[in-house]
Amino acid sequence: MSGSLLDADAVIGCPHGGRVAATTPPADGVRLAGAAVATAAHTYAVTGCPHTVDNVPTPCVSVRWTAHDTGVTVAGVPVLLDTSAAQCLTAALVPQGAPVVQAAQRKVTVR
Template identity: 75%
Template structure:
């Protein structure tokens, strides 16, 4: 698996236009361009999702990452790549589509 590392500065959104941010700022020791590398131990929350189902608001509220075993870890957890499998979910934990990674750290790649 290859892809670019996600870090605390990555621009990530839900498929409906909401913005995903780390619930807590990743603070690991591994840093790229000054930002902590995101790992499977970090959780992301979504704000500003306008998604509705049959006229009823059903916004994305979090992102659930499924970090593949790339063989690369940071602070004991698998690093997240822009190609890592993930789903944005509603408050009822209904999958609503994959997140959109608009910008990720391109200076380091994992192959």
């Protein structure tokens, strides 16, 4: 699997327009253009998701990433790529679709 490394400054949203952000501290020492490299150890929260089902609010509240074995790790934990599999989830852990990673030029590509 190839793709660009995700970092703490990556613009990520849920499929309904909510904003995704890391809620755990970034890794120390490993940075990409000044921003911490994202790993599978980080947790991600979604804010501002307007999704409803049958007029009942069912917003995305978190994202679960599945890091692929690229061989690239930070402190032994796989890094996240813009191509890594992920799922936005409700508070009841119901899958609601993949997050949207906005295209951005990155300085590091993993192949």
